Amino acid sequence: MKKRKGLHLIAYLLGVAMLLTAFTFCGKQAEKKLEIFSWWTAGGEAEGLAEMFKIYSNENPGIEIVNATVAGGAGENAKAVLASRMQGGNPPDSFQVHAGHELIDSWVAAGKMEPIDFIFSNIMESYPKGVIDIISSKGHIYSVPVNIHRANVLWYNKKLFKKYGLKAPDSLDEFFTVAQKLKAKGVTPLALGDKGIWSSVQLLETVLIAKLGANGYKGLWTGDTAWDSAGVKDAIKTFIKILGYANNNHNALEWDGAAQLVIDGKCAMTVMGDWAEGYFKAKNLTPDVDFGWAPSPGTKGTFDALSDTFGLPIGAPHRANAVKWLMVCASKEGQDAFNPKKGSIPSRIDGDKSLYDVYLQSAMADFSANDIVPSLAHGAAASPSWLTMISDAVTLLVTEKNADKADASFVDAAKKSLKM
């Protein structure tokens, strides 16, 4: 008997505790706050974010900015925390998310995001159409891109190239010629660090762009280009051929280990996004003197873009404040405050070039003029489920070098993903 009464008491107390907690949550809504959720916890990104917060506070005094960050590399932890909050009906006012299908196929498809066309109503001309395409779904825009990174860049050890009288290859054929010459001199032509496989997926996407062209590549993600077309098969075979010129221990290295091989002169080139420049500069190398860059072989004229963006979740606790935040993100001022610190370029074409270093300036020039395509490896072109299916196929492609099997897997992945 006593035991039962005890249980009743406990249940009663628990109930009261839960009610109290619910009340305290409701109470907090009315405050003047803005909660921004990201994984920018350190380095240039965190500094850039702080700069944007400053601009926001100047324009909107009296609002407390809550910088909700979740540490962890490429945001895996943050994405998990975000997922639980969104599913639990407790969204932040705005959150960082990669542009493109990573957002579209998850939160937009689930009906959890508000369209934000109105933010762009006066500033559309400042954005290249290619970028607008990436951040839109069914005619509406869903997030504001703060920065742009380029994935199809070939970095090379300029001193080595000078020594052997080589120039940066323009096309894939030139790449192989240069590679042969380097191999003859005992230098491994290409440095690759594909632990976790995404670097190889990125390399493959640059070859796909080279073989299919910008429109052909874009068509892969809409069903307009068949994955078993000749261009794709050719790209896969070329990818295998490129692997033959790469370092043997690539599965044990990450991208920075590969960059280090280039710095040390053991390898001459590496295909990596433009955050590699930050790594080279951190090792005290001078752009255009110690290292050079070019669009990855065969992709001149195409800009393979990835971007960090902020969106507007439905039910954002402080919607008006969130909208103002998005306007800062979309403004020239905001982007020019963030990007020089991060080492990326603005998504607007009217950025102040004087704030950026020589590589970033060339990137900005390309960005305004080139065809812009969404990156596969970084969530813009395909949903996470499609990307992981492709990544699994690439994992096997890299070790087995079986082009037909890989192509069949890609076809299968596309079929499953496009019917969704």
Added chain:
Amino acid sequence: MFHFKKESRIAFLSLLPTVIAVFIFVYGFILWTLRVSFSDWIGVMPNYTFAGFSNYSDIFKSERFQIDLWNTLFFTILFLFTCVIGGLLLAIFLDRKLRGGSIFRNIFLFPMAVSFVVTGVAWRWIFNPGMPGSLNGINQLLSNIGLSCLTWGWFTQSNHFMNFHVALISLIIAAAWQLTGYTMAMYLAGLTAIPVEMKEAARMDGASEFQMYRNVILPMLQPITLSVLIILVHISLKIFDLVYTMTGPGPGFATDVPGINMFETTFGGNRYGEGAAISIVMFILVAVVIIPYLINTMKRENI
């Protein structure tokens, strides 16, 4: 045993919270996972549209899962073999009055107190192969003592012979390091329980040490061997922490196991339906081993 009616009812009711918890969190959840495995759930929001067996056919057709199953098979067999033989031998060695015997015993057993994550971190460092010309870890050690022919890529090696991915050897060694002490402790307890008179009688009959072990002692250790095998098999079938920390899926999925596949598929690729199917397969593999064992043990207890 008591059969007071009132007390029996109280006993039952007091067990009820645990029973309810287990029924929800174990059986209920497994049934729910089963439901998800038959659903079309891809993406962040749940979607329970019935999809038949398509998830199961997808995973069994996928090369990654097939490799996982082969890896599990080879890992389990070699891991079990190493732990049982190693543990048995160590127990035999230590089952005598040895000075410092308890020190040795503690050394062999302490890895069990440590997390698989710690084991993974340490052994990943040790098995890091380095590059020819600048060897690392155990390769360095081997080459220093003149055995450089034995150096190889350890967990970065992607070859396989007849579906046996050699990279698994690194995992097997690390896992055996962790759990051989357990087997040893079990066998030691068993050996100590063997009455001295039996050994004396065997010796009097003229049996050699070897014969004594083979014909008297080993048969008496069978129940322990069975118990140890069951425990080790179920650990091996669901292994995740060690692999996730030490090697990840590995080049060409050389060290991939269903546990990792399920985790990445579900939480990385948002393919909940497939992830659920993988975990149901894992469950069935474990159940096939455990259920007969439990039934058997319960039957024997009721005699």
Added chain:
Amino acid sequence: MKTVDVYKKQKIFSRTILYIVLICVSAFFLMPIYVLLVTSLKSFKDVDLATMWSLPKSLNLGSFLAALEKLSPNLLNSFYLTIPATIISAFIGSINGYLLSKWKFSGSMVLFPLILFGMFIPYQSILIPLVQFLSLIHLYGTLYGLILTHIVYGLPITTLIFRNYFAEVPSELIEASMLDGCSIFSTFFRIFLPVSIPGFVVVIIWQFTNIWNEFLFAVTITSDPSLQPITVALRNLAGSQIVEWNVQMAGALLAALPTLIIYIILGRFFIQGLLAGSVKA
């Protein structure tokens, strides 16, 4: 007939071989600890995969301090997680073990294996509904959710250990107590609980070790790094881009320290837990 001397020599010879073998095996078992220690005591400049086997040039506690700084919140999280979960699951397990070993009622022989099965299942097979359920009751992403999880999934093993333990306690004690007019529960509190101290020690050590070392639940349920237990934080540290080997190894040692200390001091009970954990024939 061999002389006593020859027997003695044979014995010394075989003993020596035995010792040599045991020492070699010990070297294998101690090798990772050696590597962890040696690397943690080096400074960042000296740490290199190329010199991993050599002793540190000078003893440098900097890595431990750095690891402590990075991981101390996670160490605390592990304590916040492990202590309540251990105590609660042990206590409930003791009641269950008592009831199942001494009080027969219809179905008790079926209930026990049904409960026991819970300790063998691969946790991947309940992970998805667990996440959904915890989200539903707003405990997903919190340490409370993780504690609840460990309590529930720890019940089978604690019940098992206590059931086997109490089976050894003579039933006459209950008879006497009941004749004195005690109820089922006052018998437990007055008679069984006091003699169950060794059982509690075994269960507490076992649960503490397992919950402290656990990874899958921890990495799935707590995604916010400030709430993660030390196993997850260690793994994240080890997987991070800038690989500071010395801090990683120091971190690994820190993560292993509590359970190792328990093992060193109370190793006897640890072994008993191992033996009790196997379903006795």
